[in-house]
Amino acid sequence: MPAKKPKIAVFKFASCDGCQLSLLDAEDELLIVAGAVEIANFPEFSRRVLKGPYDIGLVEGSITTPHDVERVREIRKSCKILITIGACATSGGIQALRNWKDVKEYTRLVYASPEYISTLDRSMPVGSYVHVDFELRGCPINKYQLLEVLSAFLNHRKPNVPAHSVCVECKMRGTVCVMVAQGVPCLGPVTQVGCGAICPAYDRGCYGCFGPMENPNASSLGKQFVEMGLSRHEVMLAFRGFNAYSEAFRKESEAHEQ
Amino acid sequence: MNSRVIKVDQLARVEGEGGVFIKVNDGKVADVKLNIFEPPRFFEAFLRGRKYSEAPDITARICGICPVAYQMSAVHAMESAFGVTVGGQLRALRRLLYCGEWIESHVLHIYMLHAPDFLGYEDALALAKDHPEVVQRALKMKKIGNDIVALLGGREIHPINVKVGGFYRLPAKHELDGLIDRLQWGLDEAVTTAKLVATFEFPEFVTDYEFVSLRHPEEYPFNEGRFASSSGLDIAVKEYEFHFEERHVPHSNALHGFERGHGAYCVGPLARFNLNYNRLPEIARQVAEEIGLRPVVKNPFKSIIVRAIETIFAFHEALRIIREYDPPAQPAVPFVPVAGIGFGASEAPRGTLYHRYRIGDDGLIMDAKIVPPTAQNQPTIEGDLRRFVAANIAMPREELTWKVEQAVRNYDPCISCATHFVRLETT
Numbered sequence: 001m002p003a004k005k006p007k008i009a010v011f012k013f014a015s016c017d018g019c020q021l022s023l024l025d026a027e028d029e030l031l032i033v034a035g036a037v038e039i040a041n042f043p044e045f046s047r048r049v050l051k052g053p054y055d056i057g058l059v060e061g062s063i064t065t066p067h068d069v070e071r072v073r074e075i076r077k078s079c080k081i082l083i084t085i086g087a088c089a090t091s092g093g094i095q096a097l098r099n100w101k102d103v104k105e106y107t108r109l110v111y112a113s114p115e116y117i118s119t120l121d122r123s124m125p126v127g128s129y130v131h132v133d134f135e136l137r138g139c140p141i142n143k144y145q146l147l148e149v150l151s152a153f154l155n156h157r158k159p160n161v162p163a164h165s166v167c168v169e170c171k172m173r174g175t176v177c178v179m180v181a182q183g184v185p186c187l188g189p190v191t192q193v194g195c196g197a198i199c200p201a202y203d204r205g206c207y208g209c210f211g212p213m214e215n216p217n218a219s220s221l222g223k224q225f226v227e228m229g230l231s232r233h234e235v236m237l238a239f240r241g242f243n244a245y246s247e248a249f250r251k252e253s254e255a256h257e258q
Numbered sequence: 259m260n261s262r263v264i265k266v267d268q269l270a271r272v273e274g275e276g277g278v279f280i281k282v283n284d285g286k287v288a289d290v291k292l293n294i295f296e297p298p299r300f301f302e303a304f305l306r307g308r309k310y311s312e313a314p315d316i317t318a319r320i321c322g323i324c325p326v327a328y329q330m331s332a333v334h335a336m337e338s339a340f341g342v343t344v345g346g347q348l349r350a351l352r353r354l355l356y357c358g359e360w361i362e363s364h365v366l367h368i369y370m371l372h373a374p375d376f377l378g379y380e381d382a383l384a385l386a387k388d389h390p391e392v393v394q395r396a397l398k399m400k401k402i403g404n405d406i407v408a409l410l411g412g413r414e415i416h417p418i419n420v421k422v423g424g425f426y427r428l429p430a431k432h433e434l435d436g437l438i439d440r441l442q443w444g445l446d447e448a449v450t451t452a453k454l455v456a457t458f459e460f461p462e463f464v465t466d467y468e469f470v471s472l473r474h475p476e477e478y479p480f481n482e483g484r485f486a487s488s489s490g491l492d493i494a495v496k497e498y499e500f501h502f503e504e505r506h507v508p509h510s511n512a513l514h515g516f517e518r519g520h521g522a523y524c525v526g527p528l529a530r531f532n533l534n535y536n537r538l539p540e541i542a543r544q545v546a547e548e549i550g551l552r553p554v555v556k557n558p559f560k561s562i563i564v565r566a567i568e569t570i571f572a573f574h575e576a577l578r579i580i581r582e583y584d585p586p587a588q589p590a591v592p593f594v595p596v597a598g599i600g601f602g603a604s605e606a607p608r609g610t611l612y613h614r615y616r617i618g619d620d621g622l623i624m625d626a627k628i629v630p631p632t633a634q635n636q637p638t639i640e641g642d643l644r645r646f647v648a649a650n651i652a653m654p655r656e657e658l659t660w661k662v663e664q665a666v667r668n669y670d671p672c673i674s675c676a677t678h679f680v681r682l683e684t685t
Contacts, residue, residue: 003638008421008647010642012275013422014296014297014299015674016319016320016321016322016325017273017274017321017322017323017674018319018321018322018415018416019322021273021322021415022325022415024370025415026398027398027400027401027404028401031383031386031393031394031397033384034386039381039383043268043269043270044270044271044272044273045270045271045382045383046380046381046382046383047270047381048268048380048381048384049378064297064298064299065297068667069296075336079432093299094299094301094304094316094319094547095299095301097304101303101304101349105621119297119298123299125669137551139319139416140322140413140416142416159461172520195413198413198418199412201412201427202412202426202427203426203427203589204418204419204421204426204427207315207418214429214541218408228616234309236307237308237312243318244319245543251617255630
């Protein structure tokens with residue numbers, strides 16, 4: 001009898017679906033991956049749902065409702081290894097912009113009948129409610145990094161996901177620095193690599209999809225932005241993007257809040 | 259009273275989180291709900307105070323499957339506020355980007371999300387076990403769409419190269435030319451796809467819908483046009499809110515769309531095909547003719563064939579644009595942002611996507627309204643379920659439940675999109 005295949009489940013919270021779509025976007029690898037594991041619970045892909053426990057759970061999205069707090073706790077119990085994928089699940093995502101506002105007021109403004117809506121004050125990463133075994137960054141994640149992480153956990157080794165800055169990747173690509181050569185504000189010096197440093201290669205500044213690198217010097221970059229002529233509001237906006245609630249970016253955006 | 263409930267707790271093979279609840283009392287459908295429990299993300303609220311230039315990147319995050327649609331509607335809305343016109347090759351490149359998204363999204367839906375229903379498989383993997391060549395073809399076709407978006411946009415999901423006025427960086431001619439052979443292959447396979455899905459068995463189920471889509475004088479609609487409907491509506495994009503409204507219902511975190519004076523209406527491939535048939539390229543019309551698909555298509559289960567016809571169009575259009583590509587001098591049209599209101603609408607794979615922004619003289623967004631296709635289709639989907647269950651009340655529960663799911667998937671609903679657009683009332 002062949003060895004039992006590891007069971008994989010994919011769960012979604014508040015998000016755009018893009019990170020789990022990355023799995024279906026791995027066109028060349030999808031059938032190989034699907035052959036190596038048992039896709040046990042992946043509603044976007046299949047109406048077949050196998051009961052847990054699961055060997056690996058991939059979680060996309062941030063936690064924004066009381067119900068989702070309960071749900072993510074149940075999911076944690078059902079997964080031996082829990083991996084969060086994408087900026088929403090690892091830092092609260094773009095919807096964490098609500099964290100600086102009064103959400104009760106927000107809901108009342110947004111919906112004609114606010115009593116139908118149940119929501120928490122803050123959009124939080126999964127890791128703030130349950131233990132997470134690995135956080136894969138990105139808005140969206142890089143599908144090759146996802147395959148690397150899956151393969152690492154299936155083979156009981158450490159994933160090879162670098163934590164250095166986008167600047168390093170620009171040098172490796174041979175991209176001329178947009179900040180030095182064109183005076184374009186760029187979050188590359190403080191942002192973790194993973195996208196392949198695409199923005200500077202397309203003549204624009206990095207806007208921080210992969211969140212803060214290891215030990216970033218965000219305040220120095222914030223100062224540099226001010227010297228380049230950005231208004232305080234613009235510097236605040238630059239750090240308050242798709243990973244707004246990650247600590248380093250949050251602190252720097254608050255430092256420029258007026 | 260003899261009461262029966264048909265329930266799908268979590269819809270599978272759709273984007274986002276929703277379910278279905280149908281109650282039948284004494285053989286009569288008493289209640290139908292497409293429940294949308296995807297949590298709201300308040301995009302329109304937090305767009306306030308952001309820079310106009312951020313709208314394409316921020317709104318892309320509403321949907322990982324159709325980010326290009328959000329970027330396109332956003333840039334057109336901003337350009338209409340600033341009085342900017344993007345024409346010529348830059349306009350053509352935007353259409354090319356949209357071709358990539360349509361190919362990626364339509365092929366995903368046809369083969370991975372919808373076809374398994376017609377063939378009795380729970381997913382594309384089960385389908386691949388019996389027909390590996392079919393799924394391999396689908397993946398190869400889908401990858402071409404993704405490669406167009408990745409080349410032009412920097413990456414497949416949430417591309418980074420779109421901005422108000424045009425692009426950050428233009429592709430070189432040789433980069434695009436590298437796609438020609440595969441696009442030619444893809445065009446042939448799209449024809450094969452249309453002929454294949456036309457052989458599926460379709461439930462006898464027709465409805466006189468009010469179809470709504472953009473219509474352009476010459477082109478099959480992507481980025482531009484006026485709103486048209488099967489009842490003869492013909493309005494500019496900026497007049498949209500005079501004719502359409504959204505309502506908040508308890509069982510959905512997405513607002514329901516209604517046409518004033520009509521009620522429910524239908525956007526998406528069926529609407530586009532029925533209202534723009536003569537704008538399709540000859541090859542797409544020939545295939546449609548050959549498989550007996552003529553407007554007006556009133557059976558929503560046949561949307562899978564229409565998606566295949568639109569995939570032919572998208573491959574054909576991508577080839578045309580690349581063959582005629584002559585890189586312009588500048589990647590973007592220069593402009594000065596001014597205070598004002600801008601309107602934009604474009605055709606997402608699932609239907610018309612409307613954006614409206616008010617911009618202050620500091621270039622910051624004062625308010626935003628976004629109406630995604632699936633929000634507009636919700637009342638139509640519920641109407642379909644009501645009629646379908648009423649007509650098939652004798653069907654065994656398990657079969658009927660599966661058919662109900664299939665009837666929802668006819669619309670390729672994008673529930674994340676629908677929920678993330680909730681109107682912010684100005685007080």
